[in-house]
Amino acid sequence: MNGPANxxxxxxxxxxxxxxxxxxxxxxxxxxxxxxxxxxxxxxxNITTVDFSELDANDLLIVATQxxxxxxxxxTEPFVEALVCRVTxxxxxxxxxxxxxxxxxxxxxxxxxxAYAMDRLQIDKRVLRQCDPQPWSGSHEHFTRFRRxxxxxxxxxxxxxxxxxxxxGPLNSQLNRIEKKNKPILDAFSSVxxxxxxxxxxxxxxxxQIELLLVTERLEISASEAQAVDEVMEQIGRCFDRTxxxxxxxxxxxxxxxxxxxxxxxxxxxxxYLTYLGEELVGAPPLSET
Numbered sequence: 371m372n373g374p375a376n377x378x379x380x381x382x383x384x385x386x387x388x389x390x391x392x393x394x395x396x397x398x399x400x401x402x403x404x405x406x407x408x409x410x411x412x413x414x415x416n417i418t419t420v421d422f423s424e425l426d427a428n429d430l431l432i433v434a435t436q437x438x439x440x441x442x443x444x445x446t447e448p449f450v451e452a453l454v455c456r457v458t459x460x461x462x463x464x465x466x467x468x469x470x471x472x473x474x475x476x477x478x479x480x481x482x483x484x485a486y487a488m489d490r491l492q493i494d495k496r497v498l499r500q501c502d503p504q505p506w507s508g509s510h511e512h513f514t515r516f517r518r519x520x521x522x523x524x525x526x527x528x529x530x531x532x533x534x535x536x537x538x539g540p541l542n543s544q545l546n547r548i549e550k551k552n553k554p555i556l557d558a559f560s561s562v563x564x565x566x567x568x569x570x571x572x573x574x575x576x577x578x579q580i581e582l583l584l585v586t587e588r589l590e591i592s593a594s595e596a597q598a599v600d601e602v603m604e605q606i607g608r609c610f611d612r613t614x615x616x617x618x619x620x621x622x623x624x625x626x627x628x629x630x631x632x633x634x635x636x637x638x639x640x641x642x643y644l645t646y647l648g649e650e651l652v653g654a655p656p657l658s659e660t
Contacts, residue, residue: 380444380495394433394503430455454489536614544609558598567636582620589624
């Protein structure tokens with residue numbers, strides 16, 4: 371970053387005029403992930419070191435910073451926050467990214483390009499002068515989901531451990547089985563349903579009465595898509611231990627049809643186990659078929 375053009379402060383509106391937006395993809399092979407770590411060579415636990423990890427040559431970055439902060443001048447908002455995006459052939463990560471994971475988001479299904487929420491870095495705004503922003507290539511609906519996913523990283527609510535054990539775990543495992551046996555049906559289901567939410571049951575002892583709220587991408591869906599949703603939900607309804615869960619079925623609603631009160635009274639079922647006890651598993655790997 372030498373020369374007057376890079377040394378001067380980024381003016382208000384400069385990045386916006388150059389085409390930068392939240393969701394812009396770009397390449398910056400020289401970027402590194404940095405973090406404070408324990409100094410293993412020191413006996414003082416307060417001594418830390420700075421570790422780093424270089425990005426792969428094929429990695430991309432995606433802008434997480436909101437447009438209003440991109441628009442601000444450099445002295446007010448000097449940095450842009452970006453997430454690492456990787457092309458992955460890991461089916462567990464891809465599966466989680468397609469099912470409302472809080473850790474991964476499928477940016478581009480054709481390229482298997484996934485954003486990693488845990489791999490974030492800050493970049494001086496002046497660096498972006500030498501990069502070319504790629505505009506968001508997906509639909510407006512998919513971009514809206516990306517923005518919600520960014521926010522949900524910090525406000526996702528925990529689900530009681532017992533509900534995770536008897537309801538969310540079996541549901542995720544059943545989805546994995548459906549994908550193995552009939553992937554087209556699950557793909558059709560996923561193209562319609564953008565989010566699965568539950569009302570937490572009033573009682574604290576099983577059997578728990580649970581109904582699913584399926585949030586749709588579109589107001590209108592085709593007959594074949596509706597049939598796929600019904601087939602998936604029928605199979606999900608058979609996966610629970612009836613002594614533990616009384617599954618009351620599902621409702622399929624578009625966000626315009628959901629009241630604010632009901633939305634906040636429900637909790638999202640993410641493709642991660644997040645419980646009151648803080649146990650954290652990576653995604654929901656398929657159970658072994660025994």
